Amino acid sequence: MLTPSFDHTFDYERAVFFMKQALREAQAAFDEGEVPVGAVVVKEGLIVGRGHNQTERLNDPTAHAEILALGAASAHFESWRLLDATLYSTIEPCVMCAGASVMARVRRVVYGAPDPKFGGCVSVFRIPTDTRLNHRVDVVGGVMSDEAADLMRQFFARRRRENAEP
Numbered sequence: 645m646l647t648p649s650f651d652h653t654f655d656y657e658r659a660v661f662f663m664k665q666a667l668r669e670a671q672a673a674f675d676e677g678e679v680p681v682g683a684v685v686v687k688e689g690l691i692v693g694r695g696h697n698q699t700e701r702l703n704d705p706t707a708h709a710e711i712l713a714l715g716a717a718s719a720h721f722e723s724w725r726l727l728d729a730t731l732y733s734t735i736e737p738c739v740m741c742a743g744a745s746v747m748a749r750v751r752r753v754v755y756g757a758p759d760p761k762f763g764g765c766v767s768v769f770r771i772p773t774d775t776r777l778n779h780r781v782d783v784v785g786g787v788m789s790d791e792a793a794d795l796m797r798q799f800f801a802r803r804r805r806e807n808a809e810p
Contacts, residue, residue, distance in 0.1 A: 654784055659754050662686050662732045663788045666756070669696040669709060670734045670795055676701060680734070680795045683709035685717035685750070687729040693717030709733060710741035714748050726750045734792040736785060739764035742771040745781050752782040756792030 662684055669682025673696035685693035695712025699705060710733050718724050730752045731737075731745050737753060742764030745753050758767045765772050765783045772781035 654752075656787070659732070659784070659787045662691070662730070663734070663754065663756060663792075665691060665694070666709075666732045666734050667788065667791055667795070669694055669713075670792065673697040673709065674795060674799055680799050681709040683713040683731060683733040685713045685726065685729050685731050687717070687721075687726065692720045692729070706740065708738065708741050710737050711744055714744055714750075718748065724748060730754060732787075734788075735759050735796065736763040736765050736767055738762045739769055739771060742769065742781075746772055746777055746779050749779050750781055752784065754784045754787055756785075756787055757789040757796065758785060 665684045666682040669684065670680040671682070673682060674680035678697040678700050680697070682696045684691045693713040693716035695709045695716060697709050698707040698712065710731060714726065714731065717726055717729060726748045729750045731750050732754045733741070734756045736755045736757065736759040737745065738759065739762070742753070753765060753772055755765065760767050762768065766785055772783050
């Protein structure tokens with residue numbers, strides 16, 4: 645189910661196309677043994693930043709897919725302001741990543757599966773739409789949520805099996 649959006653120009657078919665790209669990034673994280681979250685930043689119909697979780701490989705707690713994708717997009721434009729850009733993430737962004745979307749001034753965050761433990765957009769906190777902040781971000785959830793959640797389930801099932809083996 646899609647979460648409400650305050651911007652009524654949302655194109656679901658377009659969102660599915662870009663979410664498939666984010667899922668490719670999530671698969672790359674999965675293949676590298678990272679928590680399978682992927683993200684892309686899109687502006688004017690083009691992917692201008694990509695990222696997947698690399699916290700283990702980089703030993704960096706901030707190396708989340710969304711942060712890396714926003715950083716790549718900022719480098720592309722040589723600007724930290726990503727006005728009119730959309731961040732697609734396979735999982736609801738955490739507090740850090742939701743905050744980064746606000747700080748980058750993106751227009752919209754589109755995510756796949758909710759994150760009931762760490763969600764910073766809807767599930768636990770509502771950072772992108774908090775009226776106390778000087779910029780608000782449109783949030784749409786539920787795009788390809790089954791696929792994103794399934795990849796997470798596979799990852800954690802594999803991790804439990806590996807930890808159980810002698």
